[in-house]
Amino acid sequence: xxxxxxxxxxxxxxxxxxxxxxxxxxxxxxxxxxxxxxxxxxxxxxxxxxxxxxxxxxxxxxxxxxxxxxxxxxxxxxxxxxxxxxxxxxxxxxxxxxxxxxxxxxxxxxxxxxxxxxxxxxxxxxxxxxxxxxxxxxxxxxxxxxxxxxxxxxxxxxxxxxxxxxxxxxxxxxxxxxxxxxxxxxxxxxxxxxxxxxxxxxxxxxxxxxxxxxxxxxxxxxxxxxxxxxxxxxxxxxxxxxxxxxxxxxxxxxxxxxxxxxxxxxxxxxxxxxxxxxxxxxxxxxxxxxxx
Amino acid sequence: xxxxxxxxxxxxxxxxxxxxxxxxxxxxxxxxxxxxxxxxxxxxxxxxxxxxxxxxxxxxxxxxxxxxxxxxxxxxxxxxxxxxxxxxxxxxxxxxxxxxxxxxxxxxxxxxxxxxxxxxxxxxxxxxxxxxxxxxxxxxxxxxxxxxxxxxxxxxxxxxxxxxxxxxxxxxxxxxxxxxxxxxxxxxxxxxxxxxxxxxxxxxxxxxxxxxxxxxxxxxxxxxxxxxxxxxxxxxxxxxxxxxxxxxxxxxxxxxxxxxxxxxxxxxxxxxxxxxxxxxxxxxxxxxxxxxxxxxxxxxxxxxxxxxxxxxxxxxxxxxxxxxxxxxxxxxxxxxxxxxxxxxxxxxxxxxxxxxxxxxxxxxxxxxxxxxxxxxxxxxxxxxxxxxxxxxxxxxxxxxxxxxxxxxxxxxxxxxxxxxxxxxxxxx
Numbered sequence: 032x033x034x035x036x037x038x039x040x041x042x043x044x045x046x047x048x049x050x051x052x053x054x055x056x057x058x059x060x061x062x063x064x065x066x067x068x069x070x071x072x073x074x075x076x077x078x079x080x081x082x083x084x085x086x087x088x089x090x091x092x093x094x095x096x097x098x099x100x101x102x103x104x105x106x107x108x109x110x111x112x113x114x115x116x117x118x119x120x121x122x123x124x125x126x127x128x129x130x131x132x133x134x135x136x137x138x139x140x141x142x143x144x145x146x147x148x149x150x151x152x153x154x155x156x157x158x159x160x161x162x163x164x165x166x167x168x169x170x171x172x173x174x175x176x177x178x179x180x181x182x183x184x185x186x187x188x189x190x191x192x193x194x195x196x197x198x199x200x201x202x203x204x205x206x207x208x209x210x211x212x213x214x215x216x217x218x219x220x221x222x223x224x225x226x227x228x229x230x231x232x233x234x235x236x237x238x239x240x241x242x243x244x245x246x247x248x249x250x251x252x253x254x255x256x257x258x259x260x261x262x263x264x265x266x267x268x269x270x271x272x273x274x275x276x277x278x279x280x281x282x283x284x285x286x287x288x289x290x291x292x293x294x295x296x297x298x299x300x301x302x303x304x305x306x307x308x309x310x311x312x313x314x315x316x317x318x319x320x321x322x323x
Numbered sequence: 324x325x326x327x328x329x330x331x332x333x334x335x336x337x338x339x340x341x342x343x344x345x346x347x348x349x350x351x352x353x354x355x356x357x358x359x360x361x362x363x364x365x366x367x368x369x370x371x372x373x374x375x376x377x378x379x380x381x382x383x384x385x386x387x388x389x390x391x392x393x394x395x396x397x398x399x400x401x402x403x404x405x406x407x408x409x410x411x412x413x414x415x416x417x418x419x420x421x422x423x424x425x426x427x428x429x430x431x432x433x434x435x436x437x438x439x440x441x442x443x444x445x446x447x448x449x450x451x452x453x454x455x456x457x458x459x460x461x462x463x464x465x466x467x468x469x470x471x472x473x474x475x476x477x478x479x480x481x482x483x484x485x486x487x488x489x490x491x492x493x494x495x496x497x498x499x500x501x502x503x504x505x506x507x508x509x510x511x512x513x514x515x516x517x518x519x520x521x522x523x524x525x526x527x528x529x530x531x532x533x534x535x536x537x538x539x540x541x542x543x544x545x546x547x548x549x550x551x552x553x554x555x556x557x558x559x560x561x562x563x564x565x566x567x568x569x570x571x572x573x574x575x576x577x578x579x580x581x582x583x584x585x586x587x588x589x590x591x592x593x594x595x596x597x598x599x600x601x602x603x604x605x606x607x608x609x610x611x612x613x614x615x616x617x618x619x620x621x622x623x624x625x626x627x628x629x630x631x632x633x634x635x636x637x638x639x640x641x642x643x644x645x646x647x648x649x650x651x652x653x654x655x656x657x658x659x660x661x662x663x664x665x666x667x668x669x670x671x672x673x674x675x676x677x678x679x680x681x682x683x684x685x686x687x688x689x690x691x692x693x694x695x696x697x698x699x700x701x702x703x704x705x706x707x708x709x710x711x712x713x714x715x716x717x718x719x720x721x722x723x724x725x726x727x728x729x730x731x732x733x734x735x736x737x738x739x740x741x742x743x744x745x746x747x748x749x750x751x
Contacts, residue, residue, distance in 0.1 A: 077413050078435040163572040164584055181575025183729050269520025270574055271724030288713045289409050
């Protein structure tokens, strides 16, 4: 009985200890989210002083809004392709960086340079390189000039290329951290058993790397889904909205048009997508932890 | 080590002392002396030597001894400046009195009640007498004056005098001349303009629409898109790309991309704003002396209408009546013919008053601006509606879809009309 009482006390103490954190989170995260949800239930256009409650009208319009679906499609495509390519490039890069060789520290640091440059700066840089008339990329490629940022189909891929260039190092670093957690003994034992390098990679490295990979996927897919700056600098969503992502659509609606009601509905929709994505990854990650 | 620390400490104290001194001085400056009114003017930097403009402002202070004039800079990008006003004026900001407004903002700000009705100081009839019709149309909302044109911009056609016989008057002529010149001079492109998805594209499309005899606004102020002239305009622009008169890459061009191609001598024609002229005439420019400027072509051959750009001065509606009166006085000072001349001669800003173009001082010092009169006269605003910023995005994306060949002009215009009607509340 007395044991239960102390547990109760301990629990109360625990609540007290986390209370400040909860208050801060509620203030800086929960309140803005709820405010956005509340706004999204209104027709609220700044310029006209028009603000009235319309219930779910904005969401009904959203479901039939072709531009929303195209933005969602662009965002999903961008996320899927960019994150996949980044991961495929990052694993070999991390394996390489994990080897002992002279100048490794310097190389590890320099790999991070693209990630350290502010996105707006590097996106501007790439915009010049993509320039069809005098850009570096068309000069280097044989054949006729490609209209990178002006042709539908090319523009989104150009943006993906910039994102891959920028964040592959970050993913590689996460994977590298995972690699360093794998004990050298396992490889030694495998080598004694006569396992090939490929076999070791498949049976030791990959399975033990899974948590790190899932973590990288979680970070990157959430990040990629909210992509804004790189694409905004490169194309502002053009041509014909073929590179418009959810964040860009929401930004334009909110800040350019001043349509706060519908803009908030778009933000809430983006938020929900990200929550679902995060829940899936966290569940996979949790299962991974549980299996250990 | 000890000495090191001591000198560091001394340095730190010195920095601190300077900082405190600076703060004190700053706080003394901000508090205007009793009996003087502080008037704040928010505008975008004019580029160029600051002295002539400072002198213009100082003259106002000399003529109005009770007034202390303060200028504050806005972001150079029109979008960012708009964002600033959207948030600050909505919040009831009173910390600035006079503001610059882009042509497409005036009806919006007026409708929102953010800028003051200036009709008592600048009656619409008087504006119509003194200024070009295009800018007046943009600042007079429902018969009341809400802003005064400050300087303006207009879309014009640049052509290469060495490659074509004369400026083309019709679209057909432009394409024929372009093809002939391209055949004569390989490696040279025909016609470059602004086809990227942004506001510049809308300007290009409206110019083509007017050139095909269309109007921006229909009955009851409805923004008219799904119309025959609009279809023909987009078909013409798309046709330029498809037929090779304009390079494919034009769908990614804004002003600077087009200007660079033209500047390097690699294009016969260019649609742009007058700013490109001085660049073309620089001593090391490959096209120096080979460039002409003309009104845009049309279907019928009459001189075309260029999109009106440029800035107006308005008064923050939240400030007190006394400051409002002074603000109107400042606007009168800054938009006088004399001030127009200062801006034209020192900053290459085109005057909004026809009379200034006849001024012998302008004719002598800057014949280029003086000769723009023909084009400025025919400048037209994009649809004058409080909803413009709300619909600009839709226009840009659907126009872009048509120009890039993603949708037929008909389809793009139908979609645009549907979205614009929804946003402006037509048919609701």
